[in-house]
Amino acid sequence: MVATNSYREIKADMLRRITGGEWPPGSLVPNETDLAQEYGSARATINRAMRELVEDGLVERKRKAGTRVRLLPLRQMRLDIPLVRNEIEEQGAEYRYALVRSDILKAPDWLRARLNLDADTQLRHVTCVHFADGQPYQFEDRWINLKATPGARIADFGATGPNEWLVRQVPFSNVEVSFSASPATQEQAQHLGCAPGDSLFQIERQTFWQGQSVTFVRLLYHRGYRMTTRY
Incomplete structure (x- = not known):
């Protein structure tokens, strides 16, 4: 894996691994420490990329259970507070x-x-x-x-x-x-x-x-x- 410091590039590669079947639905995603070593990046960068995947409804995080690819992507609706x-x-x-x-x-x-x-x-x-x-x-x-x-x-x-x-x-x-x-x-x-x-x-x-x-x-x-x- 080529080292990168961009969370966007890391997120894009994680998305490729999900959609390409390397991380299939229901599978456990490697932990942040291992991913940071794999991508040659800071753990905080991995965390930001992973948070966006959670917000996009593609993975879910549970304490002590790790991060898994969702069996079904979660479509989320975001509401602004309008004037x-x-x-x-x-x-x-x-x-x-x-x-x-x-x-x-x-x-x-x-x-x-x-x-x-x-x-x-x-x-x-x-x-x-x-x-x-x-x-x-x-x-x-x-x-x-x-x-x-x-x-x-x-x-x-x-x-x-x-x-x-x-x-x-x-x-x-x-x-x-x-x-x-x-x-x-x-x-x-x-x-x-x-x-x-x-x-x-x-x-x-x-x-x-x-x-x-x-x-x-x-x-x-x-x-x-x-x-x-x-x-």
């Missing part, structure tokens, strides 16, 4: 934003349990509406952990939505997302121009930074909203 402004403008519509309410509160019991917060943790609770060509598009109900994000205490959300502020100011290391249909509450119906009880598309999203919850948000969309993603 609703961009989403609306990409549709050729004019974007407008309106702040409904902003308060500093202690976490309610349901949210404290969900985010694993201390009883005295304060959060900024923001509700706002995003419009496309003057029509209600998205109702945003967001809680921001001020212990993790102290700058949010004084941030001005009068002209710019909290999601745009968070994307610019706060990194995240993990995200949990769920999708569901949800009956519109009285408040949601008022702001989205529908009837209470109407079924709306809802996204709940929770972001973390190094194990600490940063924000929890519920996003409700206008009736007839359709999400499309590609992978």
